[in-house]
Structure formats: C-alpha cells, structure tokens
Amino acid sequence: EVQLVESGGGLVKPGGSLRLSCAASGFTFSSYSMNWVRQAPGKGLEWVSSISSSSSYIYYADSVKGRFTISRDNAKNSLYLQMNSLRAEDTAVYYCARASLGCSGGSCYSDWGQGTLVTVSS
Amino acid sequence: SYVLTQPPSVSVAPGQTARITCGGNNIGSKSVHWYQQKPGQAPVLVVYDDSDRPSGIPERFSGSNSGNTATLTISRVEAGDEADYYCQVWDSSSDHPGVFGTGTKVTVL
Numbered sequence: 494e495v496q497l498v499e500s501g502g503g504l505v506k507p508g509g510s511l512r513l514s515c516a517a518s519g520f521t522f523s524s525y526s527m528n529w530v531r532q533a534p535g536k537g538l539e540w541v542s543s544i545s546s547s548s549s550y551i552y553y554a555d556s557v558k559g560r561f562t563i564s565r566d567n568a569k570n571s572l573y574l575q576m577n578s579l580r581a582e583d584t585a586v587y588y589c590a591r592a593s594l595g596c597s598g599g600s601c602y603s604d605w606g607q608g609t610l611v612t613v614s615s
Numbered sequence: 616s617y618v619l620t621q622p623p624s625v626s627v628a629p630g631q632t633a634r635i636t637c638g639g640n641n642i643g644s645k646s647v648h649w650y651q652q653k654p655g656q657a658p659v660l661v662v663y664d665d666s667d668r669p670s671g672i673p674e675r676f677s678g679s680n681s682g683n684t685a686t687l688t689i690s691r692v693e694a695g696d697e698a699d700y701y702c703q704v705w706d707s708s709s710d711h712p713g714v715f716g717t718g719t720k721v722t723v724l
Binding site for chain 2: 528530537538539540541543552553554555558588593595596597598600601602603605606607608
C-alpha cells in the first residue's frame with residue numbers, strides 16, 4: 494500500500510523558515526516524480542513544486558520561486574521542501590503527492606499524503 | 616501562465632447528472648485530470664488523461680476534452696458525490712507547469 498506521510502509543519506513567524514518532509518513507503522520511491530501541492534484555508538489547490546525521479550528536473554510556482562527548495566533522498570525514500578522567507582500568504586496545508594506513471598507524462602497525482610499545516614503569523 | 620477556470624458551484628438532484636466544466640486556452644491539446652476532495656480529506660484522482668478512470672472509481676465518473684473546454688460528468692449522482700472538484704493540467708511549455716483549476720463545489724440537493 495502506498496503511504497505518504499508529511500511532517501514538519503507548524504507555526505512560524507513571517508520571514509522565518511521551515512522544512513517539510515514526506516516519508517514514502519509501499520512503492521519504489523526512486524522511480525517516481527514527486528510534488529508538493531498546498532491549500533490555503535478555505536481556498537483551492539495550488540501546485541507548489543515538482544521534482545523528477547533523479548532530481549534532474551525541478552519546477553516551482555512563481556509564488557514560491559527563490560524562497561522554496563524542493564529536494565529528495567532516494568536512499569531514505571523521502572521528499573523535502575525547504576521554505577524560507579515565509580509570508581502570511583504561505584499559510585496552508587501542504588500535501589505531498591506522487592506522480593502517476595499511468596497518466597500522460599506522469600502529469601497526474603495518483604497518491605496524496607494527509608497534509609501538514611503551515612501557519613505563518615506573528 | 617496557463618489559467619484553468621471552473622464554475623464555483625454546481626447543484627444537482629440525486630439520480631441526475633452533474634457536469635463540471637474546466638476552461639482553458641486550447642485545453643483540448645492537453646491531458647486533463649480531475650480530483651475530488653471532501654472536507655478535511657486529501658484530494659482523490661477520479662479521472663486522468665481526459666477520460667480514463669483509476670481503479671476503484673465508479674463508471675459514473677467520466678470525462679471529455681475538446682477545444683477550450685474539458686468536462687467532468689457525474690451520472691446518477693449520489694449524496695456521497697458532494698465534494699469539491701478540481702481539474703489539473705501539466706503545461707509542459709511553461710517554467711511553472713503545474714496548474715489546478717479554480718475548483719467547483721458540487722452540492723447534492
């Protein structure tokens with residue numbers, strides 16, 4: 494069974510930093526692209542960042558580029574999101590999502606974690 | 616950046632058909648995926664590549680995509696289908712290719 498478990502969320506002051514982790518199990522982690530998707534309270538889904546299986550390709554949303562860094566450790570079956578210079582508008586539930594090999598270009602997200610809440614407030 | 620527009624809400628009686636649109640410039644040239652999200656839960660993929668269903672998703676969920684509009688159709692709507700629905704594409708021509716639609720709240724009357 495595929496499992497994705499996020500951790501690292503919490504309350505942080507504006508301008509602060511946080512590192513999210515996503516522990517993966519139940520599949521060959523090194524074969525899949527991985528993604529971070531966030532959802533502000535009461536709002537819709539927002540794609541944040543994607544990383545290919547070997548970390549060769551990395552993409553960011555404009556809203557986080559230059560402040561967030563996605564990375565992965567295939568030996569540890571883990572995905573990370575380093576978040577710096579946090580702003581109030583970064584407050585959201587952050588989901589880790591696995592890209593599916595079954596959809597075109599691996600462009601859909603077949604499995605999701607339960608999310609971790611990040612609150613940016615003074 | 617690429618924009619996907621959905622109606623904020625759709626209401627439907629049980630047993631009827633709900634249609635949720637997702638508008639985007641020449642979206643027919645892209646693969647569209649759809650997610651269902653119930654309150655307090657993570658999203659679930661219900662349709663991928665315009666019209667394919669993951670295992671375990673009822674046949675009542677179907678999709679189509681042409682021109683500037685993709686559509687998710689839910690037939691014989693049940694109370695349990697009440698949720699938010701999001702379309703999504705991967706805009707491979709962009710530096711920030713992940714795109715979600717604005718989301719549609721489906722209410723079962």
